[in-house]
Amino acid sequence: MCTAISFNGYFGRTLDYECGFGEEAVVIPRGFTFSFRHREDIVSKYAIAGMARMESAYPLFFDGMNEAGVGIAGLNFVGNAYFRKAKKGDVAAFELIPYILSQAGSVSEAKVLLEGVEIADTPFSPALATAQLHWMIADKNESLTVEACRSGLHLYESSVGVLTNNPPFPYQLMNLNNYINLTSKPAENRFSTTLCLEKTSRGMGAIGLPGDWSSSSRFVRAAFVKENAANEKSVEHFFAIMSQVRVPKGCMILEDGEYEYTRYTSCMDFENGVYYYKGYDDCLRMVKLTEQTVGDNV
Secondary structure: OEEEEEEOOEEEEEEEEOOOOOOEEEEEOOOOEEOOOOOOOEEOOOOEEEEEEEEOOEEEEEEEEEOOOOEEEEEEOOOOOOOEOOOOOOEEHHHHHHHHHOOOOOHHHHHHHHOOOOEEOOOOEOOEOOOOEEEEEEOOOOEEEEEEEOOEEEEEEOOOOEEOOOOOHHHHHHHHHHHOOOOOOOOOOOOOOOOOOOOOOOOHHHOOOOOOOOHHHHHHHHHHHHHHOOOOOOHHHHHHHHHHHOOOOOOOEOOOOOEOEEEEEEEEEOOOOEEEEEEOOOOEEEEEOOHHHHOOOO
């Protein structure tokens, strides 16, 4: 379970799972050559920072941003994701994040890169099965949801700027209609014109906002908080928004008794080229993309 949010020039995600994957913050310099299984290798036009598992000197990204201000995150989409058997020119699922971040300077450029592309089910290695994912791509102006299903590769322009897990994105948008009456303003008596009903607490305008950890509920909660949060530009404000979908240990227990919880939360500052991340019981850390750390000669 994971949640991704784009807000006011920032983009980030929670990664919620019952175990770690050896993830670590990594920086890839511009000029780095990414090898692809079914197409020619690509030399990265941009430096990249993000969270990845390093395997044989290759970054298997969970999420990341490039120095042009484009971010992307892969979220679980089990049961609905469909990647075809590989053909020449395809991009393997684990290659999609470097494919976009190495070449796209905007969401619009990412759309062009994805035109006519198919995603293959090729695993990185026999020991690492292909993860069933969908993706959110964002820059400071817009965001895009990418879902590969049996019906094909779908690109959804996302005015809501939120992504969780199942069900597919069109259903998540439709489901928002069920919460049309929620408001961050004081509650009004719409129940009756004859009964004298009074507010007994502040915040009653949002009664009905789902508070459970299901994907649909997190989507609604993230969208409501994002749409109603003050228009402030700060990393602290973004992490406060993300805190509304973080899963504490013990609040989601799986069939085998394991805890699923938020292992880390990330925040990508597109304007300043900084990747922030915070583990469950760790302090806030950062990686800054600067000429000194990501130049061609690094």
